[in-house]
Amino acid sequence: MKLLFVHQNFPGQFLHLAPEMQRLGHDVRALTDAVNTTGSPVPTLRYSFKPEPVDPKATRLGRNYTTMSDRGVVVARFARKLRDQGYVPDVIFGHSGWGETLFLKEVWPEAKLLVYAELYYRGQGGDVGFDKEYQAFGFDQTLIAQGRAAHMAQALAHADRGLSPTEFQASTHPPALRRQIEVIFDGVDCDRLAPNPAARFTLPDGTVLAPGDEVLTFVNRNLEPYRGYHIFMRALPEVLKARPNAQVVIVGGNDISYGRPPPQGGGWKDVILDEVRDRIDHSRVHFLGRIPYDDLVNLIHVARVHAYLTYPFVLSWSMVEAMAAGTLVVGSRTAPVQEMIEDGVTGRLVDFFDVPGWSAALVDALARPEAYQPMRDAARARVRARYDLRSVCLPRQVDLLTRLQRG
The missing domain is CATH 3.40.50.2000 (Glycogen Phosphorylase B;)
Incomplete structure (x- = not known):
């Protein structure tokens, strides 16, 4: 044709x-x-x-x-x-x-x-x-x-x-x-995203992350309220306090994809970061901006937990890619995410605005990776069967x- x-x-x-x-x-x-x-x-x-x-x-x-x-x-x-x-x-x-x-x-x-x-x-x-x-x-x-x-x-x-x-x-x-x-x-390419024990990801400070490390990821095209950036950042102080070895890797630009810009102009990254700046260990929170897709795949492979939030809106590929890689996804209890994740079976769901609930869920997922292995396996199997x-x-x-x- x-x-x-x-x-x-x-x-x-x-x-x-x-x-x-x-x-x-x-x-x-x-x-x-x-x-x-x-x-x-x-x-x-x-x-x-x-x-x-x-x-x-x-x-x-x-x-x-x-x-x-x-x-x-x-x-x-x-x-x-x-x-x-x-x-x-x-x-x-x-x-x-x-x-x-x-x-x-x-x-x-x-x-x-x-x-x-x-x-x-x-x-x-x-x-x-x-x-x-x-x-x-x-x-x-x-x-x-x-x-x-x-x-x-x-x-x-x-x-x-x-x-x-x-x-x-x-x-x-x-x-x-x-x-x-x-x-x-x-x-999503489930073969390319298959768990890779040999994967490595190097942070800007030279730290090399590998599968098994305590890595929490947050990925979006831009860091903004539509994708729950504010909720994630507000949950971080308690997560970092409870998990002193955790590394938090945040991927996303500082432009506006959806919704309104901050009243003072610019992007949301620093507006939200300023709320928690004095309560987080900045040496363990890494803002990477946007990165090439090959690097994103390596990051997904070394992540222990991936946090994904969204308003009732368009679903991001990155969440499904994380599931395909066998990474545990903790997602917002909103309709786009609920279509993909069954709570307790293929991942965890938390009410979008429940900041203490997000902190608790992320801490537990980072602390007990072996307890969540069945969810990781089920998530990857579901994506391969329905979305490969x-x-x-x-x-x-x-x-x-x-x-x-x-x-």
């Missing part, structure tokens, strides 16, 4: 699928924003999007749709040039989050359109208002959040099919749209694209 992937940050969620379709002999291309310089073995075309400033007073709740639809228009015009050159894809697979797929059916009505329906914004029952400490919450915020879903609804309504990575993320869509969605996880990249997820994704092509 002729297959076109569309993603402003390509490859994004198509990191494994696009090369796999290419390997299978299909004519695969990608379309992405010109500011995205990430390399790929897939031939990649780039459009240039320079949005005009939006006047909030004029557009009001439509300002988000204005920006997203403007991008969609730019992508459609670029696509029309491709059509004029004779290119007509059989299947288009695009992320619906930034408006890129909105008008592609107007250019290629004969193509099948699959959208990656990552999450549907809603005013109640999700991330909005979940954390009263860091989120402005009221009727206006509810309306703003619900209004942000307009382009996502349009994208899915005009698509032939949708794909969400988890049941929770699919469930955020209204019933009429949920019926269009298949749930297939992106996949090669044996489960890629074949299902390929099958979905094949079925779409055949109608």
